[in-house]
Amino acid sequence: MDHYSDTNAALICLSHLRWDFVFQRPQHLMIQAALTRRVYYVELPMFGDWDDHLDIRTVGGSVQVAVPYIRTGFDAAESQARTAALLAELAEREHLRDLTLWVYTPMELPVAAQLRPALTVYDCMDELANFRFAPPELRPREQQLFRQADLVFTGGHRLWEAKRGQHPHVYPFPSSVEKAHFAQARAGLNDPADQAPLGRPRLGFYGVIDERFDTALITELARCRPDWEFVLLGPVVKLEESELPRAANIHYLGMKSYAELPAYLAHWDVALMPFARNEATEFISPTKTPEYLAAGVPVVSTEIRDVVRPYGEQDLVRIANRADDFEAACEAALAERHQPESRERQARADAYLAGLSWSQTWAEMETLMNEARGRKAAKTEAADD
The missing domain is CATH 3.40.50.2000 (Glycogen Phosphorylase B;)
Structure with a gap:
């Protein structure tokens, strides 16, 4: 010292x-x-x-x-x-x-x-x-x-x-955001062993799974889209087992270290922010918003005030609340992956993140x-x- x-x-x-x-x-x-x-x-x-x-x-x-x-x-x-x-x-x-x-x-x-x-x-x-x-x-x-x-x-x-x-x-x-850390996801990292066997497309979330997580939304999405694989990373806190979404295409892979996150993101097709809209989420400003974008993964979020403004208003993140609208937003993100619009959206995201x-x-x-x-x-x- x-x-x-x-x-x-x-x-x-x-x-x-x-x-x-x-x-x-x-x-x-x-x-x-x-x-x-x-x-x-x-x-x-x-x-x-x-x-x-x-x-x-x-x-x-x-x-x-x-x-x-x-x-x-x-x-x-x-x-x-x-x-x-x-x-x-x-x-x-x-x-x-x-x-x-x-x-x-x-x-x-x-x-x-x-x-x-x-x-x-x-x-x-x-x-x-x-x-x-x-x-x-x-x-x-x-x-x-x-x-x-x-x-x-x-x-x-x-x-x-x-x-x-x-x-x-x-x-x-x-x-x-620590941009260089999450940009590693764009560099072709190996798929982690516990995720590699899962099919595609993959829709992923990392973070604390607690009362802020919209369990009903994920349950409904998994039911409607059995062809999609939902990857959930992070600790489960304050929720009973009976409250957790369970389905063959929902995969709880546990808590991962900060260093491990880019490798998981590198093999996601859509990054999710399925936050419930309740007292606990009224004031949140999710750290994962710029992290997902820095990783180069399209993002779909529920209507959280600090996500809508600025990310939703600048069309960097798709915003939807009801299960059918959220599903449609995920479909749009998947359809755009290999289109010029995807590169243009990512370029705008990178320009915004340059100031962070x-x-x-x-x-x-x-x-x-x-x-x-x-x-x-x-x-x-x-x-x-």
């Missing part, structure tokens, strides 16, 4: 997602942050019969993932206080003086109680309070975080519209963070006069 020793610049990220879960916004941004400062990605605690301690490992080049191990037998408030003590010890031991607190989950805000961050950022990537099994304390905790935060980022424009009146400095940052990258997103965020630091400094100076 010698290259940080002059400034002691550091960032502590409180996340509700484990680093090794689906690779998305938090991981991309923290890898960017770690290029110029020490980054500690704090996961939710593990509870058991052990003394309180932090387990720290390095991932993604230089991000340090910190997992609190907390002794069982305490209520939630006491467990969070014990985690807070561990983080305070870490900050003291590592001399984290110029500290940015980066928060994904308001529920974990109490674990930062003993820290004295120079800047607090709330990266609101989802409306977590709308998700299945969300704790009732989440909304009041978020209000507390709004009062404490110097800066709020949102994971999309629809979410920005909902949050912009709750804080004076809220900025939208929709999902970005996680490094660019982080650079714009850093500019706003520096402005926020300036505002705090000016306030402090005015108070001292």
Whole structure:
């Protein structure tokens, strides 16, 4: 860590997602942050019969993932206080003086109680309070975080519209993409062993399969089109077995690493975003939208606000809701595959994606963070006069 020793610049990220879960916004941004400062990605605690301690490992080049191990037998408030003590010890031991607190989950805000961050950022990537099994304390905790935060980022424009009146400095940052990674799908990668035996055409989805996934839509599509193979990659979360679509042409291949995704995409004919339209999806901005397009696969999505605008309005993604309309959109995508229109659509998609990258997103965020630091400094100076 010698290259940080002059400034002691550091960032502590409180996340509700484990680093090794689906690779998305938090991981991309923290890898960017770690290029110029020490980054500690704090996961939710593990509870058991052990003394309180932090387990720290390095991932993604230089991000340090910190997992609190907390002794069982305490209520939630006491467990969070014990985690807070561990983080305070870490900050003291590592001399984290110029500290940015980066928060994904308001529920974990109490674990930062003993820290004295120079800047607090709330990266609101989802409306977590709308998700299945969300704790009732989440909304009041978020209000507390709004009062404490110097800066709020949102994971999309629809979410920005909902949050912009709750804080004076809220900025939208929709999902970005690592284009070169997904463009590997266009380079003729080998078909993965668990996918290779499946027939064509293949219509694929990767991501978390939970209450945001339109199970009824996939069930109906699979029934109507037994000649299509549906490939579903990702963990099943919060859904009972009885809720999952089941048919001979629906294939659950499990969770895949970020590195593996291009090989699966390379052998899909259509990439799907079959999101249910409910409370949990009202504010989402799917990371997979630009990822699918960067892979060069035609995309069909249900009517999600941050997919319709800009991707649907620019005719980069086909939008449909009802099963018959969604089927027709998939048929159109399949029919276009070897036509000039397909190359023209992909060229427009590539032109749009040219302006997107996680490094660019982080650079714009850093500019706003520096402005926020300036505002705090000016306030402090005015108070001292």
